Amino acid sequence: MTNGVKRAVFALVLALTVGPGAAWAQVDEDDGSAVVVDLPEMDRGCPVKPEFLPMTPMGQVGIDRLGWLVHQAIIPPSKDKFFQAGARSRSGVKPVPMDQSKKLGALDTTKAPIWVFGKEKSKACKGTPIAYWAVRMGTDEDRQTYLMAELAMECEVLPPGRLAGTPIALRQKDEPTGCVLRRPNRSHTGKEMDGIPPDYAEHIPPQDCSAPKCARLWEYFGVTGEEGEGAFDLTVSYLQRNGSNPCNWATDDLSMLFVRGRESTALTPLKPGGQLFGGLWDFSGPRFILSREMGVLYAYDYQKLKAAPKAVRYGSPTEEDLIHAKRTLSPCKK
Numbered sequence: 001m002t003n004g005v006k007r008a009v010f011a012l013v014l015a016l017t018v019g020p021g022a023a024w025a026q027v028d029e030d031d032g033s034a035v036v037v038d039l040p041e042m043d044r045g046c047p048v049k050p051e052f053l054p055m056t057p058m059g060q061v062g063i064d065r066l067g068w069l070v071h072q073a074i075i076p077p078s079k080d081k082f083f084q085a086g087a088r089s090r091s092g093v094k095p096v097p098m099d100q101s102k103k104l105g106a107l108d109t110t111k112a113p114i115w116v117f118g119k120e121k122s123k124a125c126k127g128t129p130i131a132y133w134a135v136r137m138g139t140d141e142d143r144q145t146y147l148m149a150e151l152a153m154e155c156e157v158l159p160p161g162r163l164a165g166t167p168i169a170l171r172q173k174d175e176p177t178g179c180v181l182r183r184p185n186r187s188h189t190g191k192e193m194d195g196i197p198p199d200y201a202e203h204i205p206p207q208d209c210s211a212p213k214c215a216r217l218w219e220y221f222g223v224t225g226e227e228g229e230g231a232f233d234l235t236v237s238y239l240q241r242n243g244s245n246p247c248n249w250a251t252d253d254l255s256m257l258f259v260r261g262r263e264s265t266a267l268t269p270l271k272p273g274g275q276l277f278g279g280l281w282d283f284s285g286p287r288f289i290l291s292r293e294m295g296v297l298y299a300y301d302y303q304k305l306k307a308a309p310k311a312v313r314y315g316s317p318t319e320e321d322l323i324h325a326k327r328t329l330s331p332c333k334k
Contacts, residue, residue: 069149113171113173164183247333296312
């Protein structure tokens with residue numbers, strides 16, 4: 001091969017490898033021609049600034065079938081034609097015509113599709129809106145109408161049930177290859193006489209609780225990577241025994257959310273906390289810790305833990321939500 005051909009081939013290789021498409025040129029030994037060969041595309045990993053879209057069970061909003069709805073927008077009162085007069089004081093759900101959805105805040109998915117993370121460690125799949133719903137929820141003090149979308153998904157997700165099975169969606173142009181959802185994968189429940197592990201105990205305010213009149217129960221669960229890094233959700237309950245019926249016992253409950261770095265035993269509290277339900281991981285390790293509480297999704301950037309989490313409001317707590325909002329380890333069963 002002449003020097004001129006070599007220079008031409010080098011220029012072609014350089015042009016192909018520095019561009020966004022991964023390709024390179026291989027020289028044919030017989031005639032010296034350049035053959036373009038595609039290289040496998042590298043994983044993009046989790047997005048740097050994701051647009052998270054929380055998901056809500058259909059049954060929770062009054063649709064009598066299994067499935068999920070993805071948050072789109074809060075419908076302002078001036079545009080809410082679905083719940084008028086007395087209907088505004090009650091919870092309910094009504095279908096929204098497709099041609100009206102965009103005016104109410106439906107997200108444009110033509111250039112930035114919705115990607116859904118469902119099962120443990122599975123890659124994200126595309127979700128396409130096939131129907132929209134106006135969902136009215138909340139209490140007299142805080143009741144709003146939300147626009148939610150029903151999706152046709154290209155992968156399986158877990159049916160509504162436990163919080164740890166809740167899928168999460170995000171919207172962006174490119175598929176988040178190499179980014180996976182991890183679910184809580186470890187837990188421990190302390191018996192009445194068990195001491196709280198020291199790395200948790202140092203963050204708990206002192207409390208006078210002496211047996212037999214007082215019992216202290218605790219448990220934690222967490223989502224972790226291969227090197228022990230991740231997030232942990234702790235609940236501690238102090239039970240003041242008064243008689244044989246646990247439902248008559250006064251309780252003092254504490255819940256906290258923590259994060260732990262790689263090769264570290266120290267725990268750092270995350271505020272405002274929320275109930276842990278998973279995290280997004282990629283080739284660099286944990287990227288986002290996910291929790292939710294009272295209709296708000298919190299996404300903590302693992303690389304910027306001192307910054308406030310991204311918060312997305314996707315629902316207004318109902319009276320029942322407020323009653324069951326308190327997390328406790330009390331044995332009372334009502």
